Amino acid sequence: MDVTYPGTDDSVKARRVFLRIPVKIPARIFLERHYYKKVQLDEISTTGFSFCLRDPKDIPDELDVDFRLGFFNAIKAKAVVKNRIPLPRGMRVGCKFLEIPDADAALITAYINRFTRFSLPLELMGVASLVCLVDSLLRVTAFLLYYEGARFEKIFTMSLAEKAYGGTLLLYAFCAAVAFLFGGRISDPKEKRRFLMSLACFIVPLAFVVFKNIAYVRIWPEYAGKPFMALFFAGYAFLAVYAAFTAGIALRSLDKIDIVLDILGKHRSALNNEGGRVL
Amino acid sequence: MRTGTFCAILGIFAGAMCLLLFNPGIHTGLVRYVNQDVLYTKAGESVCGWIWDEKSGIVAGETQDGEIFVFRGKEYTRIERDTFLHLLRDLM
Secondary structure, rough: OOOOOOOOOOHHHHHHOOOOOEEEEEEEEEEEEEEEEEEEEEEEEEOOOEEEEHHHOOOOOOEEEEEOOOOOHHHEEEEEEEEEEOOEEEEHHHEEEEOOOHHHHHHHHHHHHHHHHOHHHHHHHHHHHHHHHHHHHHHHHHHHHHHHHHHOOOOOOOOHHHOOOOOOOOHHHHHHHHHHHHHHOOOOOOHHHHHHHHHHHHHHHHHHHHHHHHHHHHHHHOOOOHHHHHHHHHHHHHHHHHHHHHHHHHOOOOOHHHHHHHHHHHHHHHHHHHHOOOO | HHHHHHHHHHHHHHHHHHHHHHHHHHHHHHHHHHOOEEEEEEOOOOEEEEEEEOOOEEEEEEEEOEEEEEEEEHEEEEEOHHHHHHHHHHHO
């Protein structure tokens, strides 16, 4: 990953304000809509790509490229050759995208994010907050059933602490919902703020799950010997570990997110200034 | 994507809540179910049902099948009141 800044003295480096990853992706080159030859992409970014040719002398400045990211994601784009760098065996051809659909650009960004493991904290947060959300809603349902049951039964009544626990469950459900909804993706500072809000809200479900596990450890002897309950307690203990791991990874990734957003921001400003996409 | 998933989960939850609260048959059935008592006999059997009254060691009630039972003090070992309510309280 090269990171430099637009407007510096080095004009070549000044363009490299984006994420660029090494790849080995077969691609087809078309010249004026006619198939030219098959190549292998060596690098890709959201702005362009590069490949090597043994005999690139006859390649014109404009071309169409067709390649796949994964099995289903076919990408077709128009590109322009920006540079030809001689190599011992052939030539490295660097191209920038001229016309690429937004959906394809998003696919490339997602691919690069996966490559850099940028999406790991988002995926972990998504799963953890979703499980917590489902758990909280099941608990709210159980609480309501308990409330109705206690109301029906004259002997068994609910204490004030138990009623207050209903409020805690609602808070748990609300925070899990916000953490789930706001933790989708990050591609600009606004979305980073949403991710931070998601992370902050996730603290409540995490605390709830941890405290609930402590409570389960206390009542465990009463249910010893019941396999279903053992499975339930084990599953919930796993959720606590997973949620803590998720929060840890997300916190550790904040620096990485800052770096990537910085690069993406500079890249966008470079695009606005140059009016094109550059590799 | 996430909004869709969220709405689907919320929809299922809201549907379950509506059934639980506003369908008299389901509401009564569930509430009665969680209020079950369990009586353990000296023979090692357990009887699930609803205990109506307990006086002078004599217990009378109704089983899940609608049969009426009466046990004297020397015929049972212990009674667990509101078993499922306790379970719900512990788990929720």
